[in-house]
Amino acid sequence: MYDFDGALDRAPYDCLKWSYLGGCCPDRDDILPMWIADMDLAAPQAVLDALRKRAEHPVYGYAGKPDGYYEAYRSWMRQRYAQDIDRSWILFSPGIVPAIASAIRAYTKAGEGVCIMPPVYHPFASLIKANGRAVREAPLVIQDGRYELDLARLDAAASVSKVLILCTPHNPVGRVWTREELEAIADIAEKRDLIVVADEIHADLVYAPHRHIPSMAVSERFNERLVTAWAPSKTFNIAGLQTSYIVVPNPALRKALAADIDASGIGVPNCFGSAAAEAAYTQGGPWLDALLPYLKGNFEHLRDELKRRAPALTVYPCEGTFLAWIDFKGAGLSGDLHQTLLSKAGLWLDAGARFGTGGSGFARLNFGCPRAMLDEAIERLAGAFGS
Numbered sequence: 001m002y003d004f005d006g007a008l009d010r011a012p013y014d015c016l017k018w019s020y021l022g023g024c025c026p027d028r029d030d031i032l033p034m035w036i037a038d039m040d041l042a043a044p045q046a047v048l049d050a051l052r053k054r055a056e057h058p059v060y061g062y063a064g065k066p067d068g069y070y071e072a073y074r075s076w077m078r079q080r081y082a083q084d085i086d087r088s089w090i091l092f093s094p095g096i097v098p099a100i101a102s103a104i105r106a107y108t109k110a111g112e113g114v115c116i117m118p119p120v121y122h123p124f125a126s127l128i129k130a131n132g133r134a135v136r137e138a139p140l141v142i143q144d145g146r147y148e149l150d151l152a153r154l155d156a157a158a159s160v161s162k163v164l165i166l167c168t169p170h171n172p173v174g175r176v177w178t179r180e181e182l183e184a185i186a187d188i189a190e191k192r193d194l195i196v197v198a199d200e201i202h203a204d205l206v207y208a209p210h211r212h213i214p215s216m217a218v219s220e221r222f223n224e225r226l227v228t229a230w231a232p233s234k235t236f237n238i239a240g241l242q243t244s245y246i247v248v249p250n251p252a253l254r255k256a257l258a259a260d261i262d263a264s265g266i267g268v269p270n271c272f273g274s275a276a277a278e279a280a281y282t283q284g285g286p287w288l289d290a291l292l293p294y295l296k297g298n299f300e301h302l303r304d305e306l307k308r309r310a311p312a313l314t315v316y317p318c319e320g321t322f323l324a325w326i327d328f329k330g331a332g333l334s335g336d337l338h339q340t341l342l343s344k345a346g347l348w349l350d351a352g353a354r355f356g357t358g359g360s361g362f363a364r365l366n367f368g369c370p371r372a373m374l375d376e377a378i379e380r381l382a383g384a385f386g387s
């Protein structure tokens with residue numbers, strides 16, 4: 001019923017992943033890009049139909065936030081996560097990144113600490129620094145081949161921070177935090193009086209038996225200090241439409257965040273975003289339910305083939321996201337891993353060093369693509385790093 005195997009030519013359509021390969025390697029025309037986190041898969045048909053319908057009207061002036069923008073998301077959260085979200089709690093932001101920047105400014109003063117758990121989505125650290133705040137790290141630890149929280153380090157970092165930016169599910173290591181882990185984070189947040197900004201952009205992309213627990217489901221008490229950033233961007237492959245939902249139950253925190261969003265001038269939606277988000281959340285469920293096993297199959301195929309054909313590489317378990325976290329340290333490489341991957345394998349991945357402490361020697365591979373494209377990447381990795 002859904003075809004995820006079809007190849008799409010994205011290069012002619014101003015696509016960051018495919019249209020700028022020349023800038024990265026002017027002397028090669030065979031680079032396969034599997035870095036930035038969008039999928040090489042068509043969005044659900046309902047989204048295409050909604051966008052066509054909107055595009056047919058020839059005026060593309062300023063848009064607002066129609067009821068559909070709110071109600072589609074609220075019913076998605078009710079149906080999929082049993083969360084009742086009051087409409088008044090929702091703030092619009094075009095993206096999660098600008099919302100996190102606003103939260104940093106709204107909840108901290110210059111020089112104050114903001115805690116992150118690297119290796120983690122790299123804009124967290126750069127936004128903290130660019131806004132003149134101090135990065136406080138509580139790096140994840142690897143135990144028995146799996147990433148875990150280091151609660152003692154988190155408590156120490158929290159004691160010198162005002163805000164924690166939580167990545168849940170965690171990009172790039174693919175962990176889906178359990179209720180117990182989230183409760184432990186909430187306990188530390190309360191003890192150290194932290195505001196928690198939970199980036200849940202990958203929430204819908206979780207593989208059974210793992211289950212995403214929304215941070216706002218942890219406890220009413222935790223909600224008093226919680227900002228959740230959510231979006232249909234990754235789930236339905238519509239990141240370029242820049243439509244997000246920032247949920248802030250506490251009125252004082254909401255007011256402060258809304259003030260910074262207003263002051264930044266980013267609070268006006270584009271005229272396609274709501275139509276796409278509404279179609280995705282109201283009609284895209286069956287598409288997502290078919291996509292998840294396809295992505296899970298992609299991940300298992302990658303893991304199993306690399307284990308067999310390039311055993312020097314270690315693929316970490318992926319509980320959620322369409323991003324595989326691969327340890328290249330066993331391949332005995334030296335120098336810049338990004339350049340080595342380009343020159344030896346013709347692959348553009350995100351080198352792990354970008355994700356901060358603990359990321360060196362790793363690379364992140366985006367497996368949100370047709371199986372044939374993944375097979376090509378596997379061939380290249382096996383050819384370059386196989387035994």
Ligand SMILES: Cc1ncc(COP(=O)(O)O)c(C=O)c1O
Nearest residue numbers: 037095096097098121171199201
């Ligand atoms: C954890 C995480 N947060 C945020 C984003 C981007 O958010 P946005 O495009 O809405 O600013 C990404 C994109 O890869 C991501 O992985």
